[in-house]
Amino acid sequence: MTTIAIAGFGKIARDQHLPALRDNRDFELTAIASRNATLEGVDNHQDLDALLSAVPALDAVALCTPPQVRYAQAVAAIEAGKHVLLEKPPGVSLSEVEDLVRRAKQQGVTLYATWHAREAAGVEKAREWLSTRRVTGVDIQWREDVRQWHPGQQWVWEPGGLGVFDPGINALSIVTRILPEAFFLREATLEVPENCQSPIGATLEFTDVHDTPIHADFDWRQTGPQTWQITVDTEDGKLVLDSGGSQLSINGERxxxxxxVExxxxxxxxxxxxRKGQSDVDVAPFRHVADAFLLGRRQSVEAFIE
Known part of the structure; x- marks a missing residue:
């Protein structure tokens, strides 16, 4: 059994990582590193450095901390010989992630940059169906309430926090998985609150080698029911992934x-x-976000008030 620690015991770690680990017989959660939270029944430490010193026999670390601090933590874990799981996004820059890949290879440990939305129930079936079909258009609607999912978390509005791309990257992780052709950003508009550094809304226009229109609309201001939907038009009909990818419909049939299960x-x-001594670090979704910050036109909008 692989012993594992969680660094950063916030909402996502409590709601998702903890239940998943408790149901997985391959792992034993033995320690937590968190400044503001503890977990009964395991070793608790204020930071990852203290945890790594106190628990030298640890096998792996899941990094659930904000991306702005994740690189240094990943380096420390890798240099200590630990396998590392990175919550999304894998870092604050592509350069950081590339360096982590190099370090993990040198140390002979596993580095896994996760995209949880790709594990949604309908994603692989959607990929299979689209693999033999000509895509004629894509529409992505990813709208949610930041106050519900990131209450009081200022880091999402700072440089590296991604703003609305924190959820939007989930949509991009699905689309980069299911579409049979690579696609590229052509233009984008980023709506940035006047008191923030990261966008609260974004519209993006992509295309592929066939000039297929691919539109994405990300918004962090939606209240009530949340919208996580991807619609793909093909020459053989329409595919819809809804509820973040857990629901799949083809030509109107569920x-x-x-x-x-993500x-x-x-x-x-x-x-x-x-077990296989491998790593898995796909930065395609992250690259599209980087392109949006490179190409996007910034539009100032009203201040965000928690």
């Missing part, structure tokens, strides 16, 4: 109506990578 899938994959 094919899959799945449960929330983080269970991540830890199955992490265990497999460790």
């Amino acid at each position: 094919i899959i109506d799945g449960e929330d 983080y269970a899938g991540l830890y199955r994959r992490f265990a497999e990578l460790i």
Whole structure:
């Protein structure tokens, strides 16, 4: 059994990582590193350096801290010989992530940059269906309430916090998985609150080698029911992934109506990578976000008030 620690015991770690680990027989959660939270029944430490010193026999670390501090933590864990799982996004820059790949290879440990939305129940079936079809258009609607999912978390508005791309990157992780052709950003508009550094809304226009229109609308101001939907038009009809990818419909027929299995899938994959001595670091979704910040026109909007 692989012993593992969680660094950063906030909402996502409590709601998703902890249940997934408790249900996975390949891992034993033995320690937590968190400034503001503890967990009964395991070793608790204020920071990752203290944890690594106190628990030298630890096998792996899941980094659930904000991306702005994740590089230094990942380096410390890798240099200590630990396998590392990175919550999304994998860092604050592509250069950081590339360096972590190099370091993990040198140390002979697994590095896994996770994209939990790819583990949603309908994603792989959607990829299979689209693999033999000509895509004629894509529409992505990813709208949610930041106050519900990131209450009081100022880091999301700072440089590196991504703003609305924190959820929007989930949509991009699905689309980069299911579409049979690579696609590229052509233009974007980023709506940035006057008191923040990161956008609260974004519209993006992509295309591929066939000039297929791919539109994305990300918004962090939606109240009430949340919208996580991807619609793909093809020459053989319409495919819709809804509820973040857990529901799949093709030509109006519901094919899959799945449960929330995303983080269970991540830890199955992490265990497999460790057994095989491999890493999995796909930066395609992150690259599209970087392109949006490079090409996007910034539009100032009213201040965000928590």
